Amino acid sequence: MSALCRWRCGVALGLAMILLLACAVGGVALGAPPRGVAVLYPETDPPYRQIFADLLAGIEQGLSAETVRTRSLSDPPDVAALRRWLDQQAPAVVIALGRVPTETYEHIGRKTPHVVGALDASPQTHPHVAGVGLAVDPVLLFATLQQLAPAKRRVWVVFNPAYDRWLIDLARIAATARGLELEPLEAGDLRESAQQFLRILKTADPATDALWLVADAGIIDSETILPLVIEKSWQRRLLVFSNSLLHIQRGVLFALYPDNVPLGRRLAELAARALRTPEAPARIEVLRAVKRALNLKIAAHLDLTLDRDVERQFDWVLPVW
Amino acid sequence: MVKVRTSIGRGFAACSFRRQLTVLSSLGLWGLALAIALASSGFLAWRLESLALTLLGEVTGQLANESRLVFLESSASALERAAQIAAFPGVRQAALLKPDAKPWVTSPGADPWPPVPPAREGRSRATLIHEDHDGWYFSAPVRTGAEEVSPMVARNETQLLGYVVVAWRKAPLTQWRTWLFVLNGSIALMLAVGIFAALQGFLRRLTGPLDQLVGVMQRIQAGACGVRAAIAGPAETREIGRVFNDLLDRLEQHRAALEQHRAVLESEVVMRTQDLSAARDLALTADRYKSAFLAAMSHEMRTPLQTIIGYTQEGEKQLKFLEGDADPVILETLADYFGIVLGASDELLLRINQVLELAALEAGQRDVVLEEVDLPRLVDEVVAALKLHAARNRNRVDVICEGERHVEMDSDKLRQIVRNLLDNACKFTHDGTVRLQVRAGNGMLSIEVADSGIGIPEDQFPLIFEPFRQVDMSDTRRYGGTGLGLAITKSVCQLLGGTIAVDSTPGVGSRFWVAIPLPVRL
Numbered sequence: 001m002s003a004l005c006r007w008r009c010g011v012a013l014g015l016a017m018i019l020l021l022a023c024a025v026g027g028v029a030l031g032a033p034p035r036g037v038a039v040l041y042p043e044t045d046p047p048y049r050q051i052f053a054d055l056l057a058g059i060e061q062g063l064s065a066e067t068v069r070t071r072s073l074s075d076p077p078d079v080a081a082l083r084r085w086l087d088q089q090a091p092a093v094v095i096a097l098g099r100v101p102t103e104t105y106e107h108i109g110r111k112t113p114h115v116v117g118a119l120d121a122s123p124q125t126h127p128h129v130a131g132v133g134l135a136v137d138p139v140l141l142f143a144t145l146q147q148l149a150p151a152k153r154r155v156w157v158v159f160n161p162a163y164d165r166w167l168i169d170l171a172r173i174a175a176t177a178r179g180l181e182l183e184p185l186e187a188g189d190l191r192e193s194a195q196q197f198l199r200i201l202k203t204a205d206p207a208t209d210a211l212w213l214v215a216d217a218g219i220i221d222s223e224t225i226l227p228l229v230i231e232k233s234w235q236r237r238l239l240v241f242s243n244s245l246l247h248i249q250r251g252v253l254f255a256l257y258p259d260n261v262p263l264g265r266r267l268a269e270l271a272a273r274a275l276r277t278p279e280a281p282a283r284i285e286v287l288r289a290v291k292r293a294l295n296l297k298i299a300a301h302l303d304l305t306l307d308r309d310v311e312r313q314f315d316w317v318l319p320v321w
Numbered sequence: 322m323v324k325v326r327t328s329i330g331r332g333f334a335a336c337s338f339r340r341q342l343t344v345l346s347s348l349g350l351w352g353l354a355l356a357i358a359l360a361s362s363g364f365l366a367w368r369l370e371s372l373a374l375t376l377l378g379e380v381t382g383q384l385a386n387e388s389r390l391v392f393l394e395s396s397a398s399a400l401e402r403a404a405q406i407a408a409f410p411g412v413r414q415a416a417l418l419k420p421d422a423k424p425w426v427t428s429p430g431a432d433p434w435p436p437v438p439p440a441r442e443g444r445s446r447a448t449l450i451h452e453d454h455d456g457w458y459f460s461a462p463v464r465t466g467a468e469e470v471s472p473m474v475a476r477n478e479t480q481l482l483g484y485v486v487v488a489w490r491k492a493p494l495t496q497w498r499t500w501l502f503v504l505n506g507s508i509a510l511m512l513a514v515g516i517f518a519a520l521q522g523f524l525r526r527l528t529g530p531l532d533q534l535v536g537v538m539q540r541i542q543a544g545a546c547g548v549r550a551a552i553a554g555p556a557e558t559r560e561i562g563r564v565f566n567d568l569l570d571r572l573e574q575h576r577a578a579l580e581q582h583r584a585v586l587e588s589e590v591v592m593r594t595q596d597l598s599a600a601r602d603l604a605l606t607a608d609r610y611k612s613a614f615l616a617a618m619s620h621e622m623r624t625p626l627q628t629i630i631g632y633t634q635e636g637e638k639q640l641k642f643l644e645g646d647a648d649p650v651i652l653e654t655l656a657d658y659f660g661i662v663l664g665a666s667d668e669l670l671l672r673i674n675q676v677l678e679l680a681a682l683e684a685g686q687r688d689v690v691l692e693e694v695d696l697p698r699l700v701d702e703v704v705a706a707l708k709l710h711a712a713r714n715r716n717r718v719d720v721i722c723e724g725e726r727h728v729e730m731d732s733d734k735l736r737q738i739v740r741n742l743l744d745n746a747c748k749f750t751h752d753g754t755v756r757l758q759v760r761a762g763n764g765m766l767s768i769e770v771a772d773s774g775i776g777i778p779e780d781q782f783p784l785i786f787e788p789f790r791q792v793d794m795s796d797t798r799r800y801g802g803t804g805l806g807l808a809i810t811k812s813v814c815q816l817l818g819g820t821i822a823v824d825s826t827p828g829v830g831s832r833f834w835v836a837i838p839l840p841v842r843l
Contacts, residue, residue, distance in 0.1 A: 042472045051473075075472075098472040118473050125475065134473060189480055190465040194393035217474060221465050224389045 036067030037271050038091035040082075040101035041118075043072045051260050055097055055118055058264020063272060077104045086110065092278075093271045113274045116284065117267040118258075120215060123166050123284045130270045130282035132263060134215055135164070136243035136256040137286040138171035142178045144254055144292060145210055147313075149239055149304060154181040156204055157212040158196045160219050161186050167214065170286060193219045194228065201232040206239070213242040213252065226250055239302055248293040248318060253302065255293045259315075262289035291315035339528040346520050354513035358506035365505070366498040374449060377411075377489050378459055381447035384409070385461035385485035388417065392463050392482035399426040411490050413456050418484035425483060450486070460486045530554030534562055541569070611680065622673055630666045633659055675805045678737075679788060682812040687734075689816060689843055694732045697722045700759055703739045711747045711755065716772075718743070718755045724762035729840050734813045741806040742770040742833050750774030753830070761839070766819075769834040776827035785823065786811045810835075817841050 039059055041052045060068050069089050073082065077100055086094075086108070094114040096102040102116050116131030145152055155175060159168055168184045175182040185200065187193035197220075200211060211233060213220055220226055230251040233240045242248070245257035266289055273280065293316040299306055300320050311317055333341065384406050391402040399417050406415035407428035416427040447461035463482040530553045537550045549569065550562040637659040640652055681687050700722050711718050739757070746755040753773035760767050777785060788808040807821075814821045819837030 044472050048472055099475050100472065102475070119475050120473060121475060191393050191480075191482070194390070198394075223386070224393060224465060228390055228393075 036069060036089070036091050037063055037093045037095060037268075037275070038086065038089050039068060039070040039095045039097065040105060041070065041072055041097040042100045043074045044098075051258075052097055052118065054260035055264040055267070058261040058266075059095060059268045059271075060264075061261070062265040062268020066272070066275070073101050073104060075100050077101075079104060079108065083108060086112075093274045095267055095271050097267075113278050113282070115267055115270045115274060117263065118260075121284050122163050124163055126284050128282055129284060130274060131284050132266055132270070132287055132289075133284050134243070134258065135167045135286050136290055137288045138167070138174040139177075140256055140288065140290060141212065141241065141243060142171075142174050142180055144256065145239075145241060146178060146180075147310065148254060148294075148299070148306065149210065149302075151208060152180070152210045152239060153208045154183055154205075155210050155212050156183045156185070156200045157214060158185045158187050158193050158200070158219055159214055160188065160216055162188070163218075164214055164216060167286070171212075187219055189218065190221060190225060194225055197225060197229050198232075201229065201236060201238065204236070204238055206237045210239040210241060213240060213244070213247060215242070215244045222246065222250070234301065237302055240298075243287075243290075245293060245316075248295050248316075251295065251298060253295055253298045253304075254314070256287075256290040257293065258287055259289045259291045263287070265289075294318065296320045337528075338531060339524050342524050342528075343521070346524075347517060350513040350517050350520075354506070354509035357509040358502065361509075362498070362502035362505040365501050369497060369501070370494060373494050374457065377457060377487075378447040378449065378461075380409075381459035381485065381487045381489075382461045384415075384487060385447065385463045388485050389463050389465065389482060391417070396426060402426075403428040406485070406487060409487075411493060413488040413490045415488070416486045418460075418486060420481045420483050422484060455492070456488045456490050458486060458488050460484050527555060527558075530558040530562065534558070534565065537565075546573075623670065626666055626670050626673070630663065630670070633662045633666065637663070672805075675809060679805050679809050679812065682809065682816065687816060689731045689734065689841065691729050691731055691841060691843075693727050694730045694735060696724075696726055696728060696759055696761060699732060699736055700739065700757065703736055703743060704757070707740065707743050707747060710744065714747060714751045714753075716747055716750050716753050716755050718747070718757065721756070721758040723758070723760040726761075728761045728766055730766065730837075731817065731841070734817060738810050738813055738835055739768060739770075741810045742768070742835075745806055745833075746770050746772035746774065746831070749831070764839050766837045766839055767834060768837075769832065771830065771832040773830040776829050776831055777823065777825040778827055779825075782823055782825075786821070 037059075039056060041056065042048075044052060056070060069091065071082070071085055082104060091112060094105055094110070094112055096105045096114055096116055097118040099119055102119055102121070105114055114129065116126055116129055116133075118134075119131070120134040121129070121131055122133055122135065142155070145155070155171075157168070157171070159165070161168075168182070172182050172184075185196040187196045204211065211229070213226075213229070220229065226247065227250075229240065232238075234251060240247075240252040242252045242255045243257065245255055248255040274282070292314045294306075294311065294314040295318040296306075296311070297318065297320050333344070336344070388402050388406070391399050403415045403417055403426045406412060409415075414428045414430070417425045419425045447459045449457055450460045451458035462484055465480045465482060530551065533553075534550045537548055540548050549566045552559050552562045552566075554562075637656065640656055640659065643652060678687075700720055704718055704720055708718070739759075743755065743757060750772040751774070755770065755772045758767075758769045758771075786807050788805055811821050814835055814837065817837050818841055819835055821833065821835045823831060823833050825831035
C-alpha cells in the first residue's frame with residue numbers, strides 16, 4: 001500500500017470516528033429514542049391477583065420480541081414515582097390494566113400511546129384509545145344462546161345509553177345476523193332499571209324470550225336488582241344469560257367471561273400495532289377472548305336438554321345439585 | 322352537731338377492741354359491697370349500652386340494606402316493609418324516608434319523626450339521630466352500588482335511595498340494667514356477709530385471748546392469787562400473756578420475800594426492843610447504883626477527909642502551942658507538912674465535890690434557888706479566893722463588872738461558873754493576863770473570861786465540855802485536874818437556861834463567854 005493510500009485510509013478512519021462521536025453526542029443531546037412496552041397493573045389481592053398475572057403472561061407471550069417492563073401501582077398510587085419510572089424507561093407504548101393504572105396514566109397526560117385492558121371501558125367512555133373492554137362480543141353470546149336454546153327468538157336487554165349504546169348497536173347487528181329480535185330498554189339509574197326489569201319480567205314470554213344482563217353495576221347491582229331478576233326469572237322460568245362470571249353462581253343459565261391469557265395476547269397485539277403505526281386510529285373493542293360457564297341447575301329448571309358434547313364445550317359447568 | 326360527733330367519737334373510742342373492729346369492718350364491707358355493686362353495674366350498664374347502640378346501629382344498617390329493593394318498587398311495598406321493621410323485636414316504630422330526608426312511609430301509629438341528618442360517607446352506616454326517654458332513633462342511608470369495588474370496574478356510582486329510620490325501645494336495656502344492679506348487689510352482699518362472718522370468727526380468735534387476759538387482770542385486781550393467763554391466740558397475745566404471767570411470778574416472789582423480810586425485821590425489832598429494855602433497865606440500875614455509890618462516896622469519902630482536915634488543922638493549931646518549947650526547925654517542918662496535908666486534902670475534897678456535883682447535875686438533883694445577888698461583891702469574893710492561885714502562875718487578873726448590880730440569880734451556881742472559868746484560865750496561863758468581864762442588863766447576864774494562855778485547837782472545842790476530858794490526855798500531861806470543870810460549868814449554865822461558848826487560838830489565848838437570859842426561868 002502506498003503512502004497516499006495509507007494517508008487516505010487514516011483520514012477516512014478519523015472521519016468515521018468523529019462521525020460516530022458526533023452521533024453519540026447528538027443522541028444524548030436529543031434524548032434516547034422510545035423503546036419497548038411498559039405494563040402498568042394494580043396491586044391486588046386474590047382472586048384478582050391471578051387474573052392480572054395471567055394477563056401479564058399473555059402480554060409477554062405476545063410481545064416476546066419486544067422489551068416489556070412491568071410496574072404495579074398501589075391504590076392510591078405514587079404518581080411522582082410513576083413519572084420518574086416512565087422517564088427512565090421511556091416506553092414507546094404503555095399497556096394499562098385495570099382502573100387505577102388507567103386513570104393514573106391518563107391523569108399524567110403523556111403523549112405516549114396506551115392500550116387499555118381489564119377494565120369495563122367502552123368507546124363512549126374512552127374514545128380514541130386502543131384496548132379491549134369487558135363487554136363480551138354479542139355474536140358470541142347469541143351463538144351460545146342459540147346453541148343452548150334454539151327456540152329463543154327475542155332477547156331483552158336493559159342498558160345505560162350513556163355507556164353501552166355502542167354495544168347495543170353491535171348486538172342489534174349480531175341479533176339480526178342470527179335471526180334474533182333485540183329489545184333494548186334504556187335506564188339511567190337503578191330505579192329506572194328496576195322498573196325496566198320488572199316490566200320485562202312481567203311481559204317477556206319465557207318460551208321464546210331471553211334476558212341478557214350486561215355487566216354494568218349502574219344498571220344491575222348484585223345486591224338489589226340481581227336478586228330480584230334471579231328470583232322473578234326463576235319463578236317465570238325465563239332464560240337469563242350474562243357476561244359476568246359472578247352471575248352464573250347467582251342463577252343465570254350461562255355466562256361468558258374473559259380468558260385472561262389470550263386477552264393479554266390480544267392486548268399485546270394492540271400494543272405491537274401501536275408500536276408499528278402509532279398514528280393508526282384506536283378504539284376499544286369488545287371482548288372475544290372468552291371462556292364459557294354453564295349452570296346445569298338452571299338448565300334443568302328451564303327444561304333444556306343438553307347432551308354431553310355441549311357440556312364439554314363449556315369451560316366451567318355448575319352441576320345440578 | 323360537733324359535740325354530738327365528738328361524743329360519738331369518744332363513745333366509739335371507749336368501746337372494746339373487738340367491737341371497734343366489728344363496726345369498722347362492717348362499715349367497710351357494706352360500703353365496699355355497695356361500691357362494687359354500683360361500680361360494676363354502672364360499668365356493665367355503660368358497656369352494655371354502648372354495645373347495644375353498636376348492635377342496634379348494625380341491625381339498623383342491615384335492615385336498611387334489606388330494604389333497598391323496596392325503595393325501587395312501590396309505596397305499597399314500602400308501607401309493608403315499614404310494618405315488617407316495626408314488628409322486629411325491640412323496635413317501637415319504623416319509617417322510610419325519601420332521599421331528601423322527608424317522610425315517605427311510616428309504620429302504623431308512628432309518632433312524628435325527628436329530623437334526619439344528611440347521609441354519611443359509607444354504604445349503610447347507621448347513625449343515632451335522636452334519643453328520648455323511651456327509645457333510640459337510628460337512621461341508616463339506603464344506597465346502591467357495590468360494597469367492594471372491583472379493580473376492573475371504571476365506574477362505581479352509588480345512588481342514595483332514601484333512609485330507614487328505626488326507633489328502638491329502651492325498656493329491655495333498662496330491665497337488663499336493673500337486673501345487673503340487683504345481681505351485682507346480691508353477689509356483693511353475699512360476699513360481704515361471707516367475709517363478715519369469716520371476719521367475726523377471726524376477730525373472735527384474735528380478741529378472745531385478750532378478753533381472757535382482761536378477765537384474769539380483773540380477778541387479780543379483786544384479790545385472787547395464783548391466777549395465770551392462758552397462753553393462746555396470736556403471737557403478740559401469747560407474748561403479752563407470757564410477760565404478764567412472768568410479771569405476776571416476779572411480783573409474788575417479791576411479795577413473799579417482803580413478807581419474809583418483814584417477819585425477820587419484826588423479830589429483830591422485838592429482840593432489839595428487848596435488848597434496849599434490858600439495857601435501859603441496866604442503865605437505870607447502874608445509874609441508881611452510881612447515885613447510890615456517889616451518895617455513899619459523898620458520905621464515906623468526905624467524912625474521913627473531913628476528919629483528916631479537922632485533925633490536921635487541929636494539929637497545926639497545936640503546933641503554935643509548942644512554939645518556944647520545941648525545936649523551931651522541927652516545928653517549921655511539921656508546919657510545912659501540915660500545910661501540905663491540908664492543901665492536898667482541900668484539893669481532894671474539891672475534886673470529890675466536883676465529881677459529886679456533876680453526878681448531882683446529871684441526875685437532876687440540883688435545884689435552882691433564886692435570890693438577889695450583888696454581882697460586884699460575888700465577883701470580888703471569887704477573885705479573892707483565886708488570888709493565890711493566880712499569883713502562883715504569876716498571872717494578872719483584871720475584873721470589869723458593868724451594868725445592873727443586882728440580879729435575880731442562884732448565887733452558888735453563878736459563883737461556881739465564875740470560879741471554874743477563872744480557875745481554868747489561871748491554870749493554863751503563865752505570866753499572862755486573865756480578864757473577867759461581867760455585864761448585866763437588857764435581859765441578859767453575860768460573863769466573859771479571856772486569857773493569854775496556851776489556847777485550844779479548834780478541833781478540840783466540842784470535846785472540852787465533855788466530862789473527864791482535857792486537851793492533853795497523854796500520860797505526860799502538864800496540867801492536872803479532873804477535867805470536870807468545864808463540863809460542870811456547861812451543865813450549870815444549861816440548868817440556868819443559858820449557854821457557854823469558846824473561841825481560842827493555840828499559843829495566843831482563849832475566850833469563854835456565858836450568856837444567861839434574865840430573869841431565869843425555872
